[in-house]
Amino acid sequence: xxxxxxxxxxxxxxxxxxxxxxxxxxxxxxxxxxxxxxxxxxxxxxxxxxxxxxxxxxxxxxxxxxxxxxxxxxxxxxxxxxxxxxxxxxxxxxxxxxxxxxxxxxxxxxxxxxxxxxxxxxxxxxxxxxxxxxxxxxxxxxxxxxxxxxxxxxxxxxxxxxxxxxxxxxxxxxxxxxxxxxxxxxxxxxxxxxxxxxxxxxxxxxxxxxxxxxxxxxxxxxxxxxxxxxxxxxxxxxxxxxxxxxx
Numbered sequence: 001x002x003x004x005x006x007x008x009x010x011x012x013x014x015x016x017x018x019x020x021x022x023x024x025x026x027x028x029x030x031x032x033x034x035x036x037x038x039x040x041x042x043x044x045x046x047x048x049x050x051x052x053x054x055x056x057x058x059x060x061x062x063x064x065x066x067x068x069x070x071x072x073x074x075x076x077x078x079x080x081x082x083x084x085x086x087x088x089x090x091x092x093x094x095x096x097x098x099x100x101x102x103x104x105x106x107x108x109x110x111x112x113x114x115x116x117x118x119x120x121x122x123x124x125x126x127x128x129x130x131x132x133x134x135x136x137x138x139x140x141x142x143x144x145x146x147x148x149x150x151x152x153x154x155x156x157x158x159x160x161x162x163x164x165x166x167x168x169x170x171x172x173x174x175x176x177x178x179x180x181x182x183x184x185x186x187x188x189x190x191x192x193x194x195x196x197x198x199x200x201x202x203x204x205x206x207x208x209x210x211x212x213x214x215x216x217x218x219x220x221x222x223x224x225x226x227x228x229x230x231x232x233x234x235x236x237x238x239x240x241x242x243x244x245x246x247x
Contacts, residue, residue, distance in 0.1 A: 002100055003031045004152070005078030009068045010086035011039035014048060016199065019123070021052040023089035029096035035075050037068040045086075066164040066172045073155075073163050082152045087199040089123060091116065095195050099152045102191035109187050110153035110180065112146035113195035117243070120199045127200055128243040135188045140178065141228040143236030146188075148173040150195040153180065170210060171217030178225040 006024055010017055024034045036049055038059035046059055056075050062068045073081060080100060084090065095113075102111040112135075117128035130147050151173075161180050164172040181188050215233060222232045 001031045002080055002104065003033065003078040004029065004080040004082060004096055004100060005033050005035055005072075005076035005155075006082050006084050006096075007035045007037065007069065007072035007076065008054075008084050008086055009037050009039075009065050009072065010041065010045055010049070012041045012043045012045055013086035014041075014044040016087045017045050018048050018052075019089050020084055020086050021049060021054070024084060025052060026093045027090060027096045028094050029100060032096060033076075033078060035072045037062075037072045039068060064166065064169070066166045066168065069172075070163045070166070073158055076155060079155060080152050081155055081158065083149060084196070085149060085198070087120075087201075088149055089197050091194040091197050095193070098193055099150075099191055099195065102189050103152065103154070106187065106189040108189040109157050110151060111189040111191050112152070113150040113191045113193050115147035115150050116194055116197045117200050118197045120201055123197050123199070128240075129194075130243050132190060134190050135181070137182075140182065141232055143232050143234070143239050145174060145177060145236065146181075147196070147198075148177060149198055151177060157186070168217050168221070170214045171221055174218055175221035175224065178221055178227050182225050182227060 008020055033055040035056040036054045038046055038049065038057070040059055040061045049057060058071065069083070080103060099111050099113065112132055114132050115130040116126050119125040119127055132146050157180055161183060165175050166172065168175055180186055218236060219229065219233045222228050
């Protein structure tokens with residue numbers, strides 16, 4: 001049975017961290033570990049985390065979320081690595097089982113699924129629905145990408161293709177996924193389930209300045225990974241419009 005490492009990054013998330021911790025603990029997949037990287041929270045976040053007794057907990061100042069993510073990857077002992085952000089929850093208690101099964105059945109390097117954007121105060125209220133669909137390499141040029149919170153990759157992929165590039169402030173997840181899936185022979189599988197409920201209000205769309213920064217970094221990532229350019233960026237943003245009308 002493959003072991004899965006779920007990494008949660010947090011800093012001053014006392015309002016939502018218990019939901020994320022509980023969401024991991026209620027997963028029915030037995031061979032799992034929870035790694036929590038806390039950026040030296042000054043509220044009750046750390047106290048709440050300790051009530052759930054995660055497998056690995058580190059709390060110290062860091063240089064940002066991607067530094068923290070790379071720290072979590074370095075600590076992971078699982079065959080598969082996934083992320084559960086402090087504001088997010090798994091959509092059901094068998095998400096890990098289904099994602100691991102998708103990777104095993106297809107002998108894939110990674111798997112991904114669908115994502116629900118939900119209201120900050122009510123995770124049952126769906127604001128947007130990200131239907132990923134099947135992966136086809138030619139779709140990358142037209143702005144297609146899997147939702148990173150649903151991206152489950154084998155640790156060997158990180159060892160082969162690298163971790164998060166910390167020169168990105170907002171779009172290192174896009175760069176990482178494009179770096180992985182654009183490699184010849186990399187096998188990616190779509191698992192047609194809703195894997196994660198993600199609360200709205202993330203860093204990438206928190207302000208107009210962040211939106212502009214995100215677009216600049218997305219364009220850089222597309223060009224660096226030889227996926228495309230301005231056209232890719234335009235289609236990538238247009239795809240978001242359809243998410244408001246799904247479901």
